[in-house]
Amino acid sequence: xxxxxxxxxxxxxxxxxxxxxxxxxxxxxxxxxxxxxxxxxxxxxxxxxxxxxxxxxxxxxxxxxxxxxxxxxxxxxxxxxxxxxxxxxxxxx
Numbered sequence: 001x002x003x004x005x006x007x008x009x010x011x012x013x014x015x016x017x018x019x020x021x022x023x024x025x026x027x028x029x030x031x032x033x034x035x036x037x038x039x040x041x042x043x044x045x046x047x048x049x050x051x052x053x054x055x056x057x058x059x060x061x062x063x064x065x066x067x068x069x070x071x072x073x074x075x076x077x078x079x080x081x082x083x084x085x086x087x088x089x090x091x092x093x
Contacts, residue, residue, distance in 0.1 A: 015083075022083065026076040033072060038065040 042061035046052045052060070 019080075019083065022076075022079060026072060026079075030069065030072050030076075034065040034068040037068045038062065 038061045041064045042057045046057035046060050047054065
């Protein structure tokens with residue numbers, strides 16, 4: 001019986017795990033942050049502090065949630081872009 005040579009673990013396995021952790025983190029953030037900010041800003045800021053009507057507070061809370069989605073997306077793109085960048089600042093020859 002011929003045995004196949006065992007290959008050492010791939011060097012990219014660590015970067016794959018790191019990328020998946022980053023993706024999972026931003027997925028959870030994308031779901032929880034806008035929804036949480038929507039309800040918190042509606043109840044405490046717009047209806048609580050500013051004494052807005054319920055229909056007005058829906059509108060402004062939705063704007064806060066949309067802005068939160070855009071911030072999370074921008075942060076994800078920034079982190080994903082820099083994750084693959086080389087760490088050294090010197091020039092490569």
